[in-house]
Amino acid sequence: MSLQDFLQRATTKWMKDSGPDDDIALTSRIRIARNIEDVPFPMLQTDSHANAVIEQVERAVNSPKVTAAGRFEILRIADMSALDRQVLVEKHLISRDLAEEVRHGAVALRSDEVVNVMINEEDHMRIQCLMPGLRLEEAWAVANQLDDALEEQIPYAFHDRYGYLTACPTNVGTGIRASVMLHLPGLVLSGQINRLLSAVSQVGLTVRGMYGEGSESAGNLFQVSNQVTLGETEEEIIGNLDSVVHQLIDHERSARRVLVQENRDGLEDRVSRSFGILAYARRMDSKETLQRLSDVRLGIDLGMITGVSAGILKELIVMTQPAFLQKYYNQELPPAERDLRRATLIRERLRLDDTEVQ
Amino acid sequence: MLCEQCHTRPATVHFTKIVGGDKTEYHLCETCAKEKGNVFAKAAQAFDFNHLLSGLLNMESSPGFAAPQPTSQRCDVCGLSYNQFTQTGRFGCPHCYDSFSSRLEPLLRRIQNNGQHSGKVPGKAGEQVIRKKTLDHLRAELQQAVAAEQFERAAELRDEIRALEQSLGQ
Numbered sequence: 051m052s053l054q055d056f057l058q059r060a061t062t063k064w065m066k067d068s069g070p071d072d073d074i075a076l077t078s079r080i081r082i083a084r085n086i087e088d089v090p091f092p093m094l095q096t097d098s099h100a101n102a103v104i105e106q107v108e109r110a111v112n113s114p115k116v117t118a119a120g121r122f123e124i125l126r127i128a129d130m131s132a133l134d135r136q137v138l139v140e141k142h143l144i145s146r147d148l149a150e151e152v153r154h155g156a157v158a159l160r161s162d163e164v165v166n167v168m169i170n171e172e173d174h175m176r177i178q179c180l181m182p183g184l185r186l187e188e189a190w191a192v193a194n195q196l197d198d199a200l201e202e203q204i205p206y207a208f209h210d211r212y213g214y215l216t217a218c219p220t221n222v223g224t225g226i227r228a229s230v231m232l233h234l235p236g237l238v239l240s241g242q243i244n245r246l247l248s249a250v251s252q253v254g255l256t257v258r259g260m261y262g263e264g265s266e267s268a269g270n271l272f273q274v275s276n277q278v279t280l281g282e283t284e285e286e287i288i289g290n291l292d293s294v295v296h297q298l299i300d301h302e303r304s305a306r307r308v309l310v311q312e313n314r315d316g317l318e319d320r321v322s323r324s325f326g327i328l329a330y331a332r333r334m335d336s337k338e339t340l341q342r343l344s345d346v347r348l349g350i351d352l353g354m355i356t357g358v359s360a361g362i363l364k365e366l367i368v369m370t371q372p373a374f375l376q377k378y379y380n381q382e383l384p385p386a387e388r389d390l391r392r393a394t395l396i397r398e399r400l401r402l403d404d405t406e407v408q
Numbered sequence: 409m410l411c412e413q414c415h416t417r418p419a420t421v422h423f424t425k426i427v428g429g430d431k432t433e434y435h436l437c438e439t440c441a442k443e444k445g446n447v448f449a450k451a452a453q454a455f456d457f458n459h460l461l462s463g464l465l466n467m468e469s470s471p472g473f474a475a476p477q478p479t480s481q482r483c484d485v486c487g488l489s490y491n492q493f494t495q496t497g498r499f500g501c502p503h504c505y506d507s508f509s510s511r512l513e514p515l516l517r518r519i520q521n522n523g524q525h526s527g528k529v530p531g532k533a534g535e536q537v538i539r540k541k542t543l544d545h546l547r548a549e550l551q552q553a554v555a556a557e558q559f560e561r562a563a564e565l566r567d568e569i570r571a572l573e574q575s576l577g578q
Binding site for chain 1: 413414415416417437439440486488496497498499500501502503505506512515516519520521522523524525526527528529530531538541
């Protein structure tokens, strides 16, 4: 299979499509936690509880109201190969925790992969909607609609005072977690990132690096999400996040402008150097890949590199993850071998575009 | 020293595993070590969110602050004890919220700012919640009526309760 064919089939909507402000806000995600009345949470579940939950969700997603928007398929974690589970994690369709929930876990995937339901992870159900660009309200509308349709079939655990009940009290109330993945190389390069991130955490939001440990983020990718789920309406939570993200985007844009004004040569050198490495290197580990891709994407955004599609950052970040690589080459690869294949795949992918470095 | 797995990167993770007297030494690079999995991942997660939460929960029991609570307090539906909750940071079933409500309030104020849900209400379950509340209210009233020997009122209340119970499917 050619790389082009594989990309057609393997990439999911959020990786390919574009959306508002998607030069900086790569994706928007809404996740809603829901549980079924009078059934123990997954932590205390027996096999029969777990199966009953899966069956109940299966029936509900097959109801006409749900299928009107798209068909769902139920996949049990136990029935998937370790590699396939990992691919779903790398596509951000399921969480790492669910992938490890081999005994009871399952996922209801909609064919367009825009919205899905994780089953028997920390909560009975987690409805997730993932969209490219900054589109929190749209993602909420899709997730909310599915929630309404499921609710007609499934009796939710709901409390007049605490709202939707969840296994962990940090999700109780609305059960909503809204998040945006941001690419912030300008703020990182100009050294403003820590100040901004600590400001963000003071307004009820959390920030973490997408890849890498702690606050350090390989590839300058950060995920901003709401912290509080109880006491505010869904619209307030989303509105608050949306307005903070808009401010972060503005700061990132002005940081980039300043960087170009003050040190255009240095910046051009940096992005071109990274492009050169991606285009010619024979061995790439995942951390360096993320860093170089971040530079190249910045170069594309600033018009320093032309002819390369801007989607290359999102696409290659996922494509060069361990499970995806092994899926593409259709064989198990030890880490050292992966570094070689990763470099090959990146070179091939860059040749697909009509690249020009200025 | 090079990583014994990939033979390309320097070995930066060294560990010794002793199982039943058999000693094995590993010298790996970070990437291969992650690959080997759990041993290191577990160590890295030792300070994860749940630990932080259980830290917060246990703060309550620092001497001189919280009112002494029986440590054996359990949820009467799923049997989870409050101690188990503080260890995992997770409840066992939806009913735990009522079972532990007295201890939950200060916690929710700390992690959630506010203790009253004001967001979406599910159509069906929301209606049920309202009906259940009415039902509780009527039952209390019935007991009062019986205690006060107002039997006519009690009979009315009984019929109302029956109708509600039927609509709730009990």
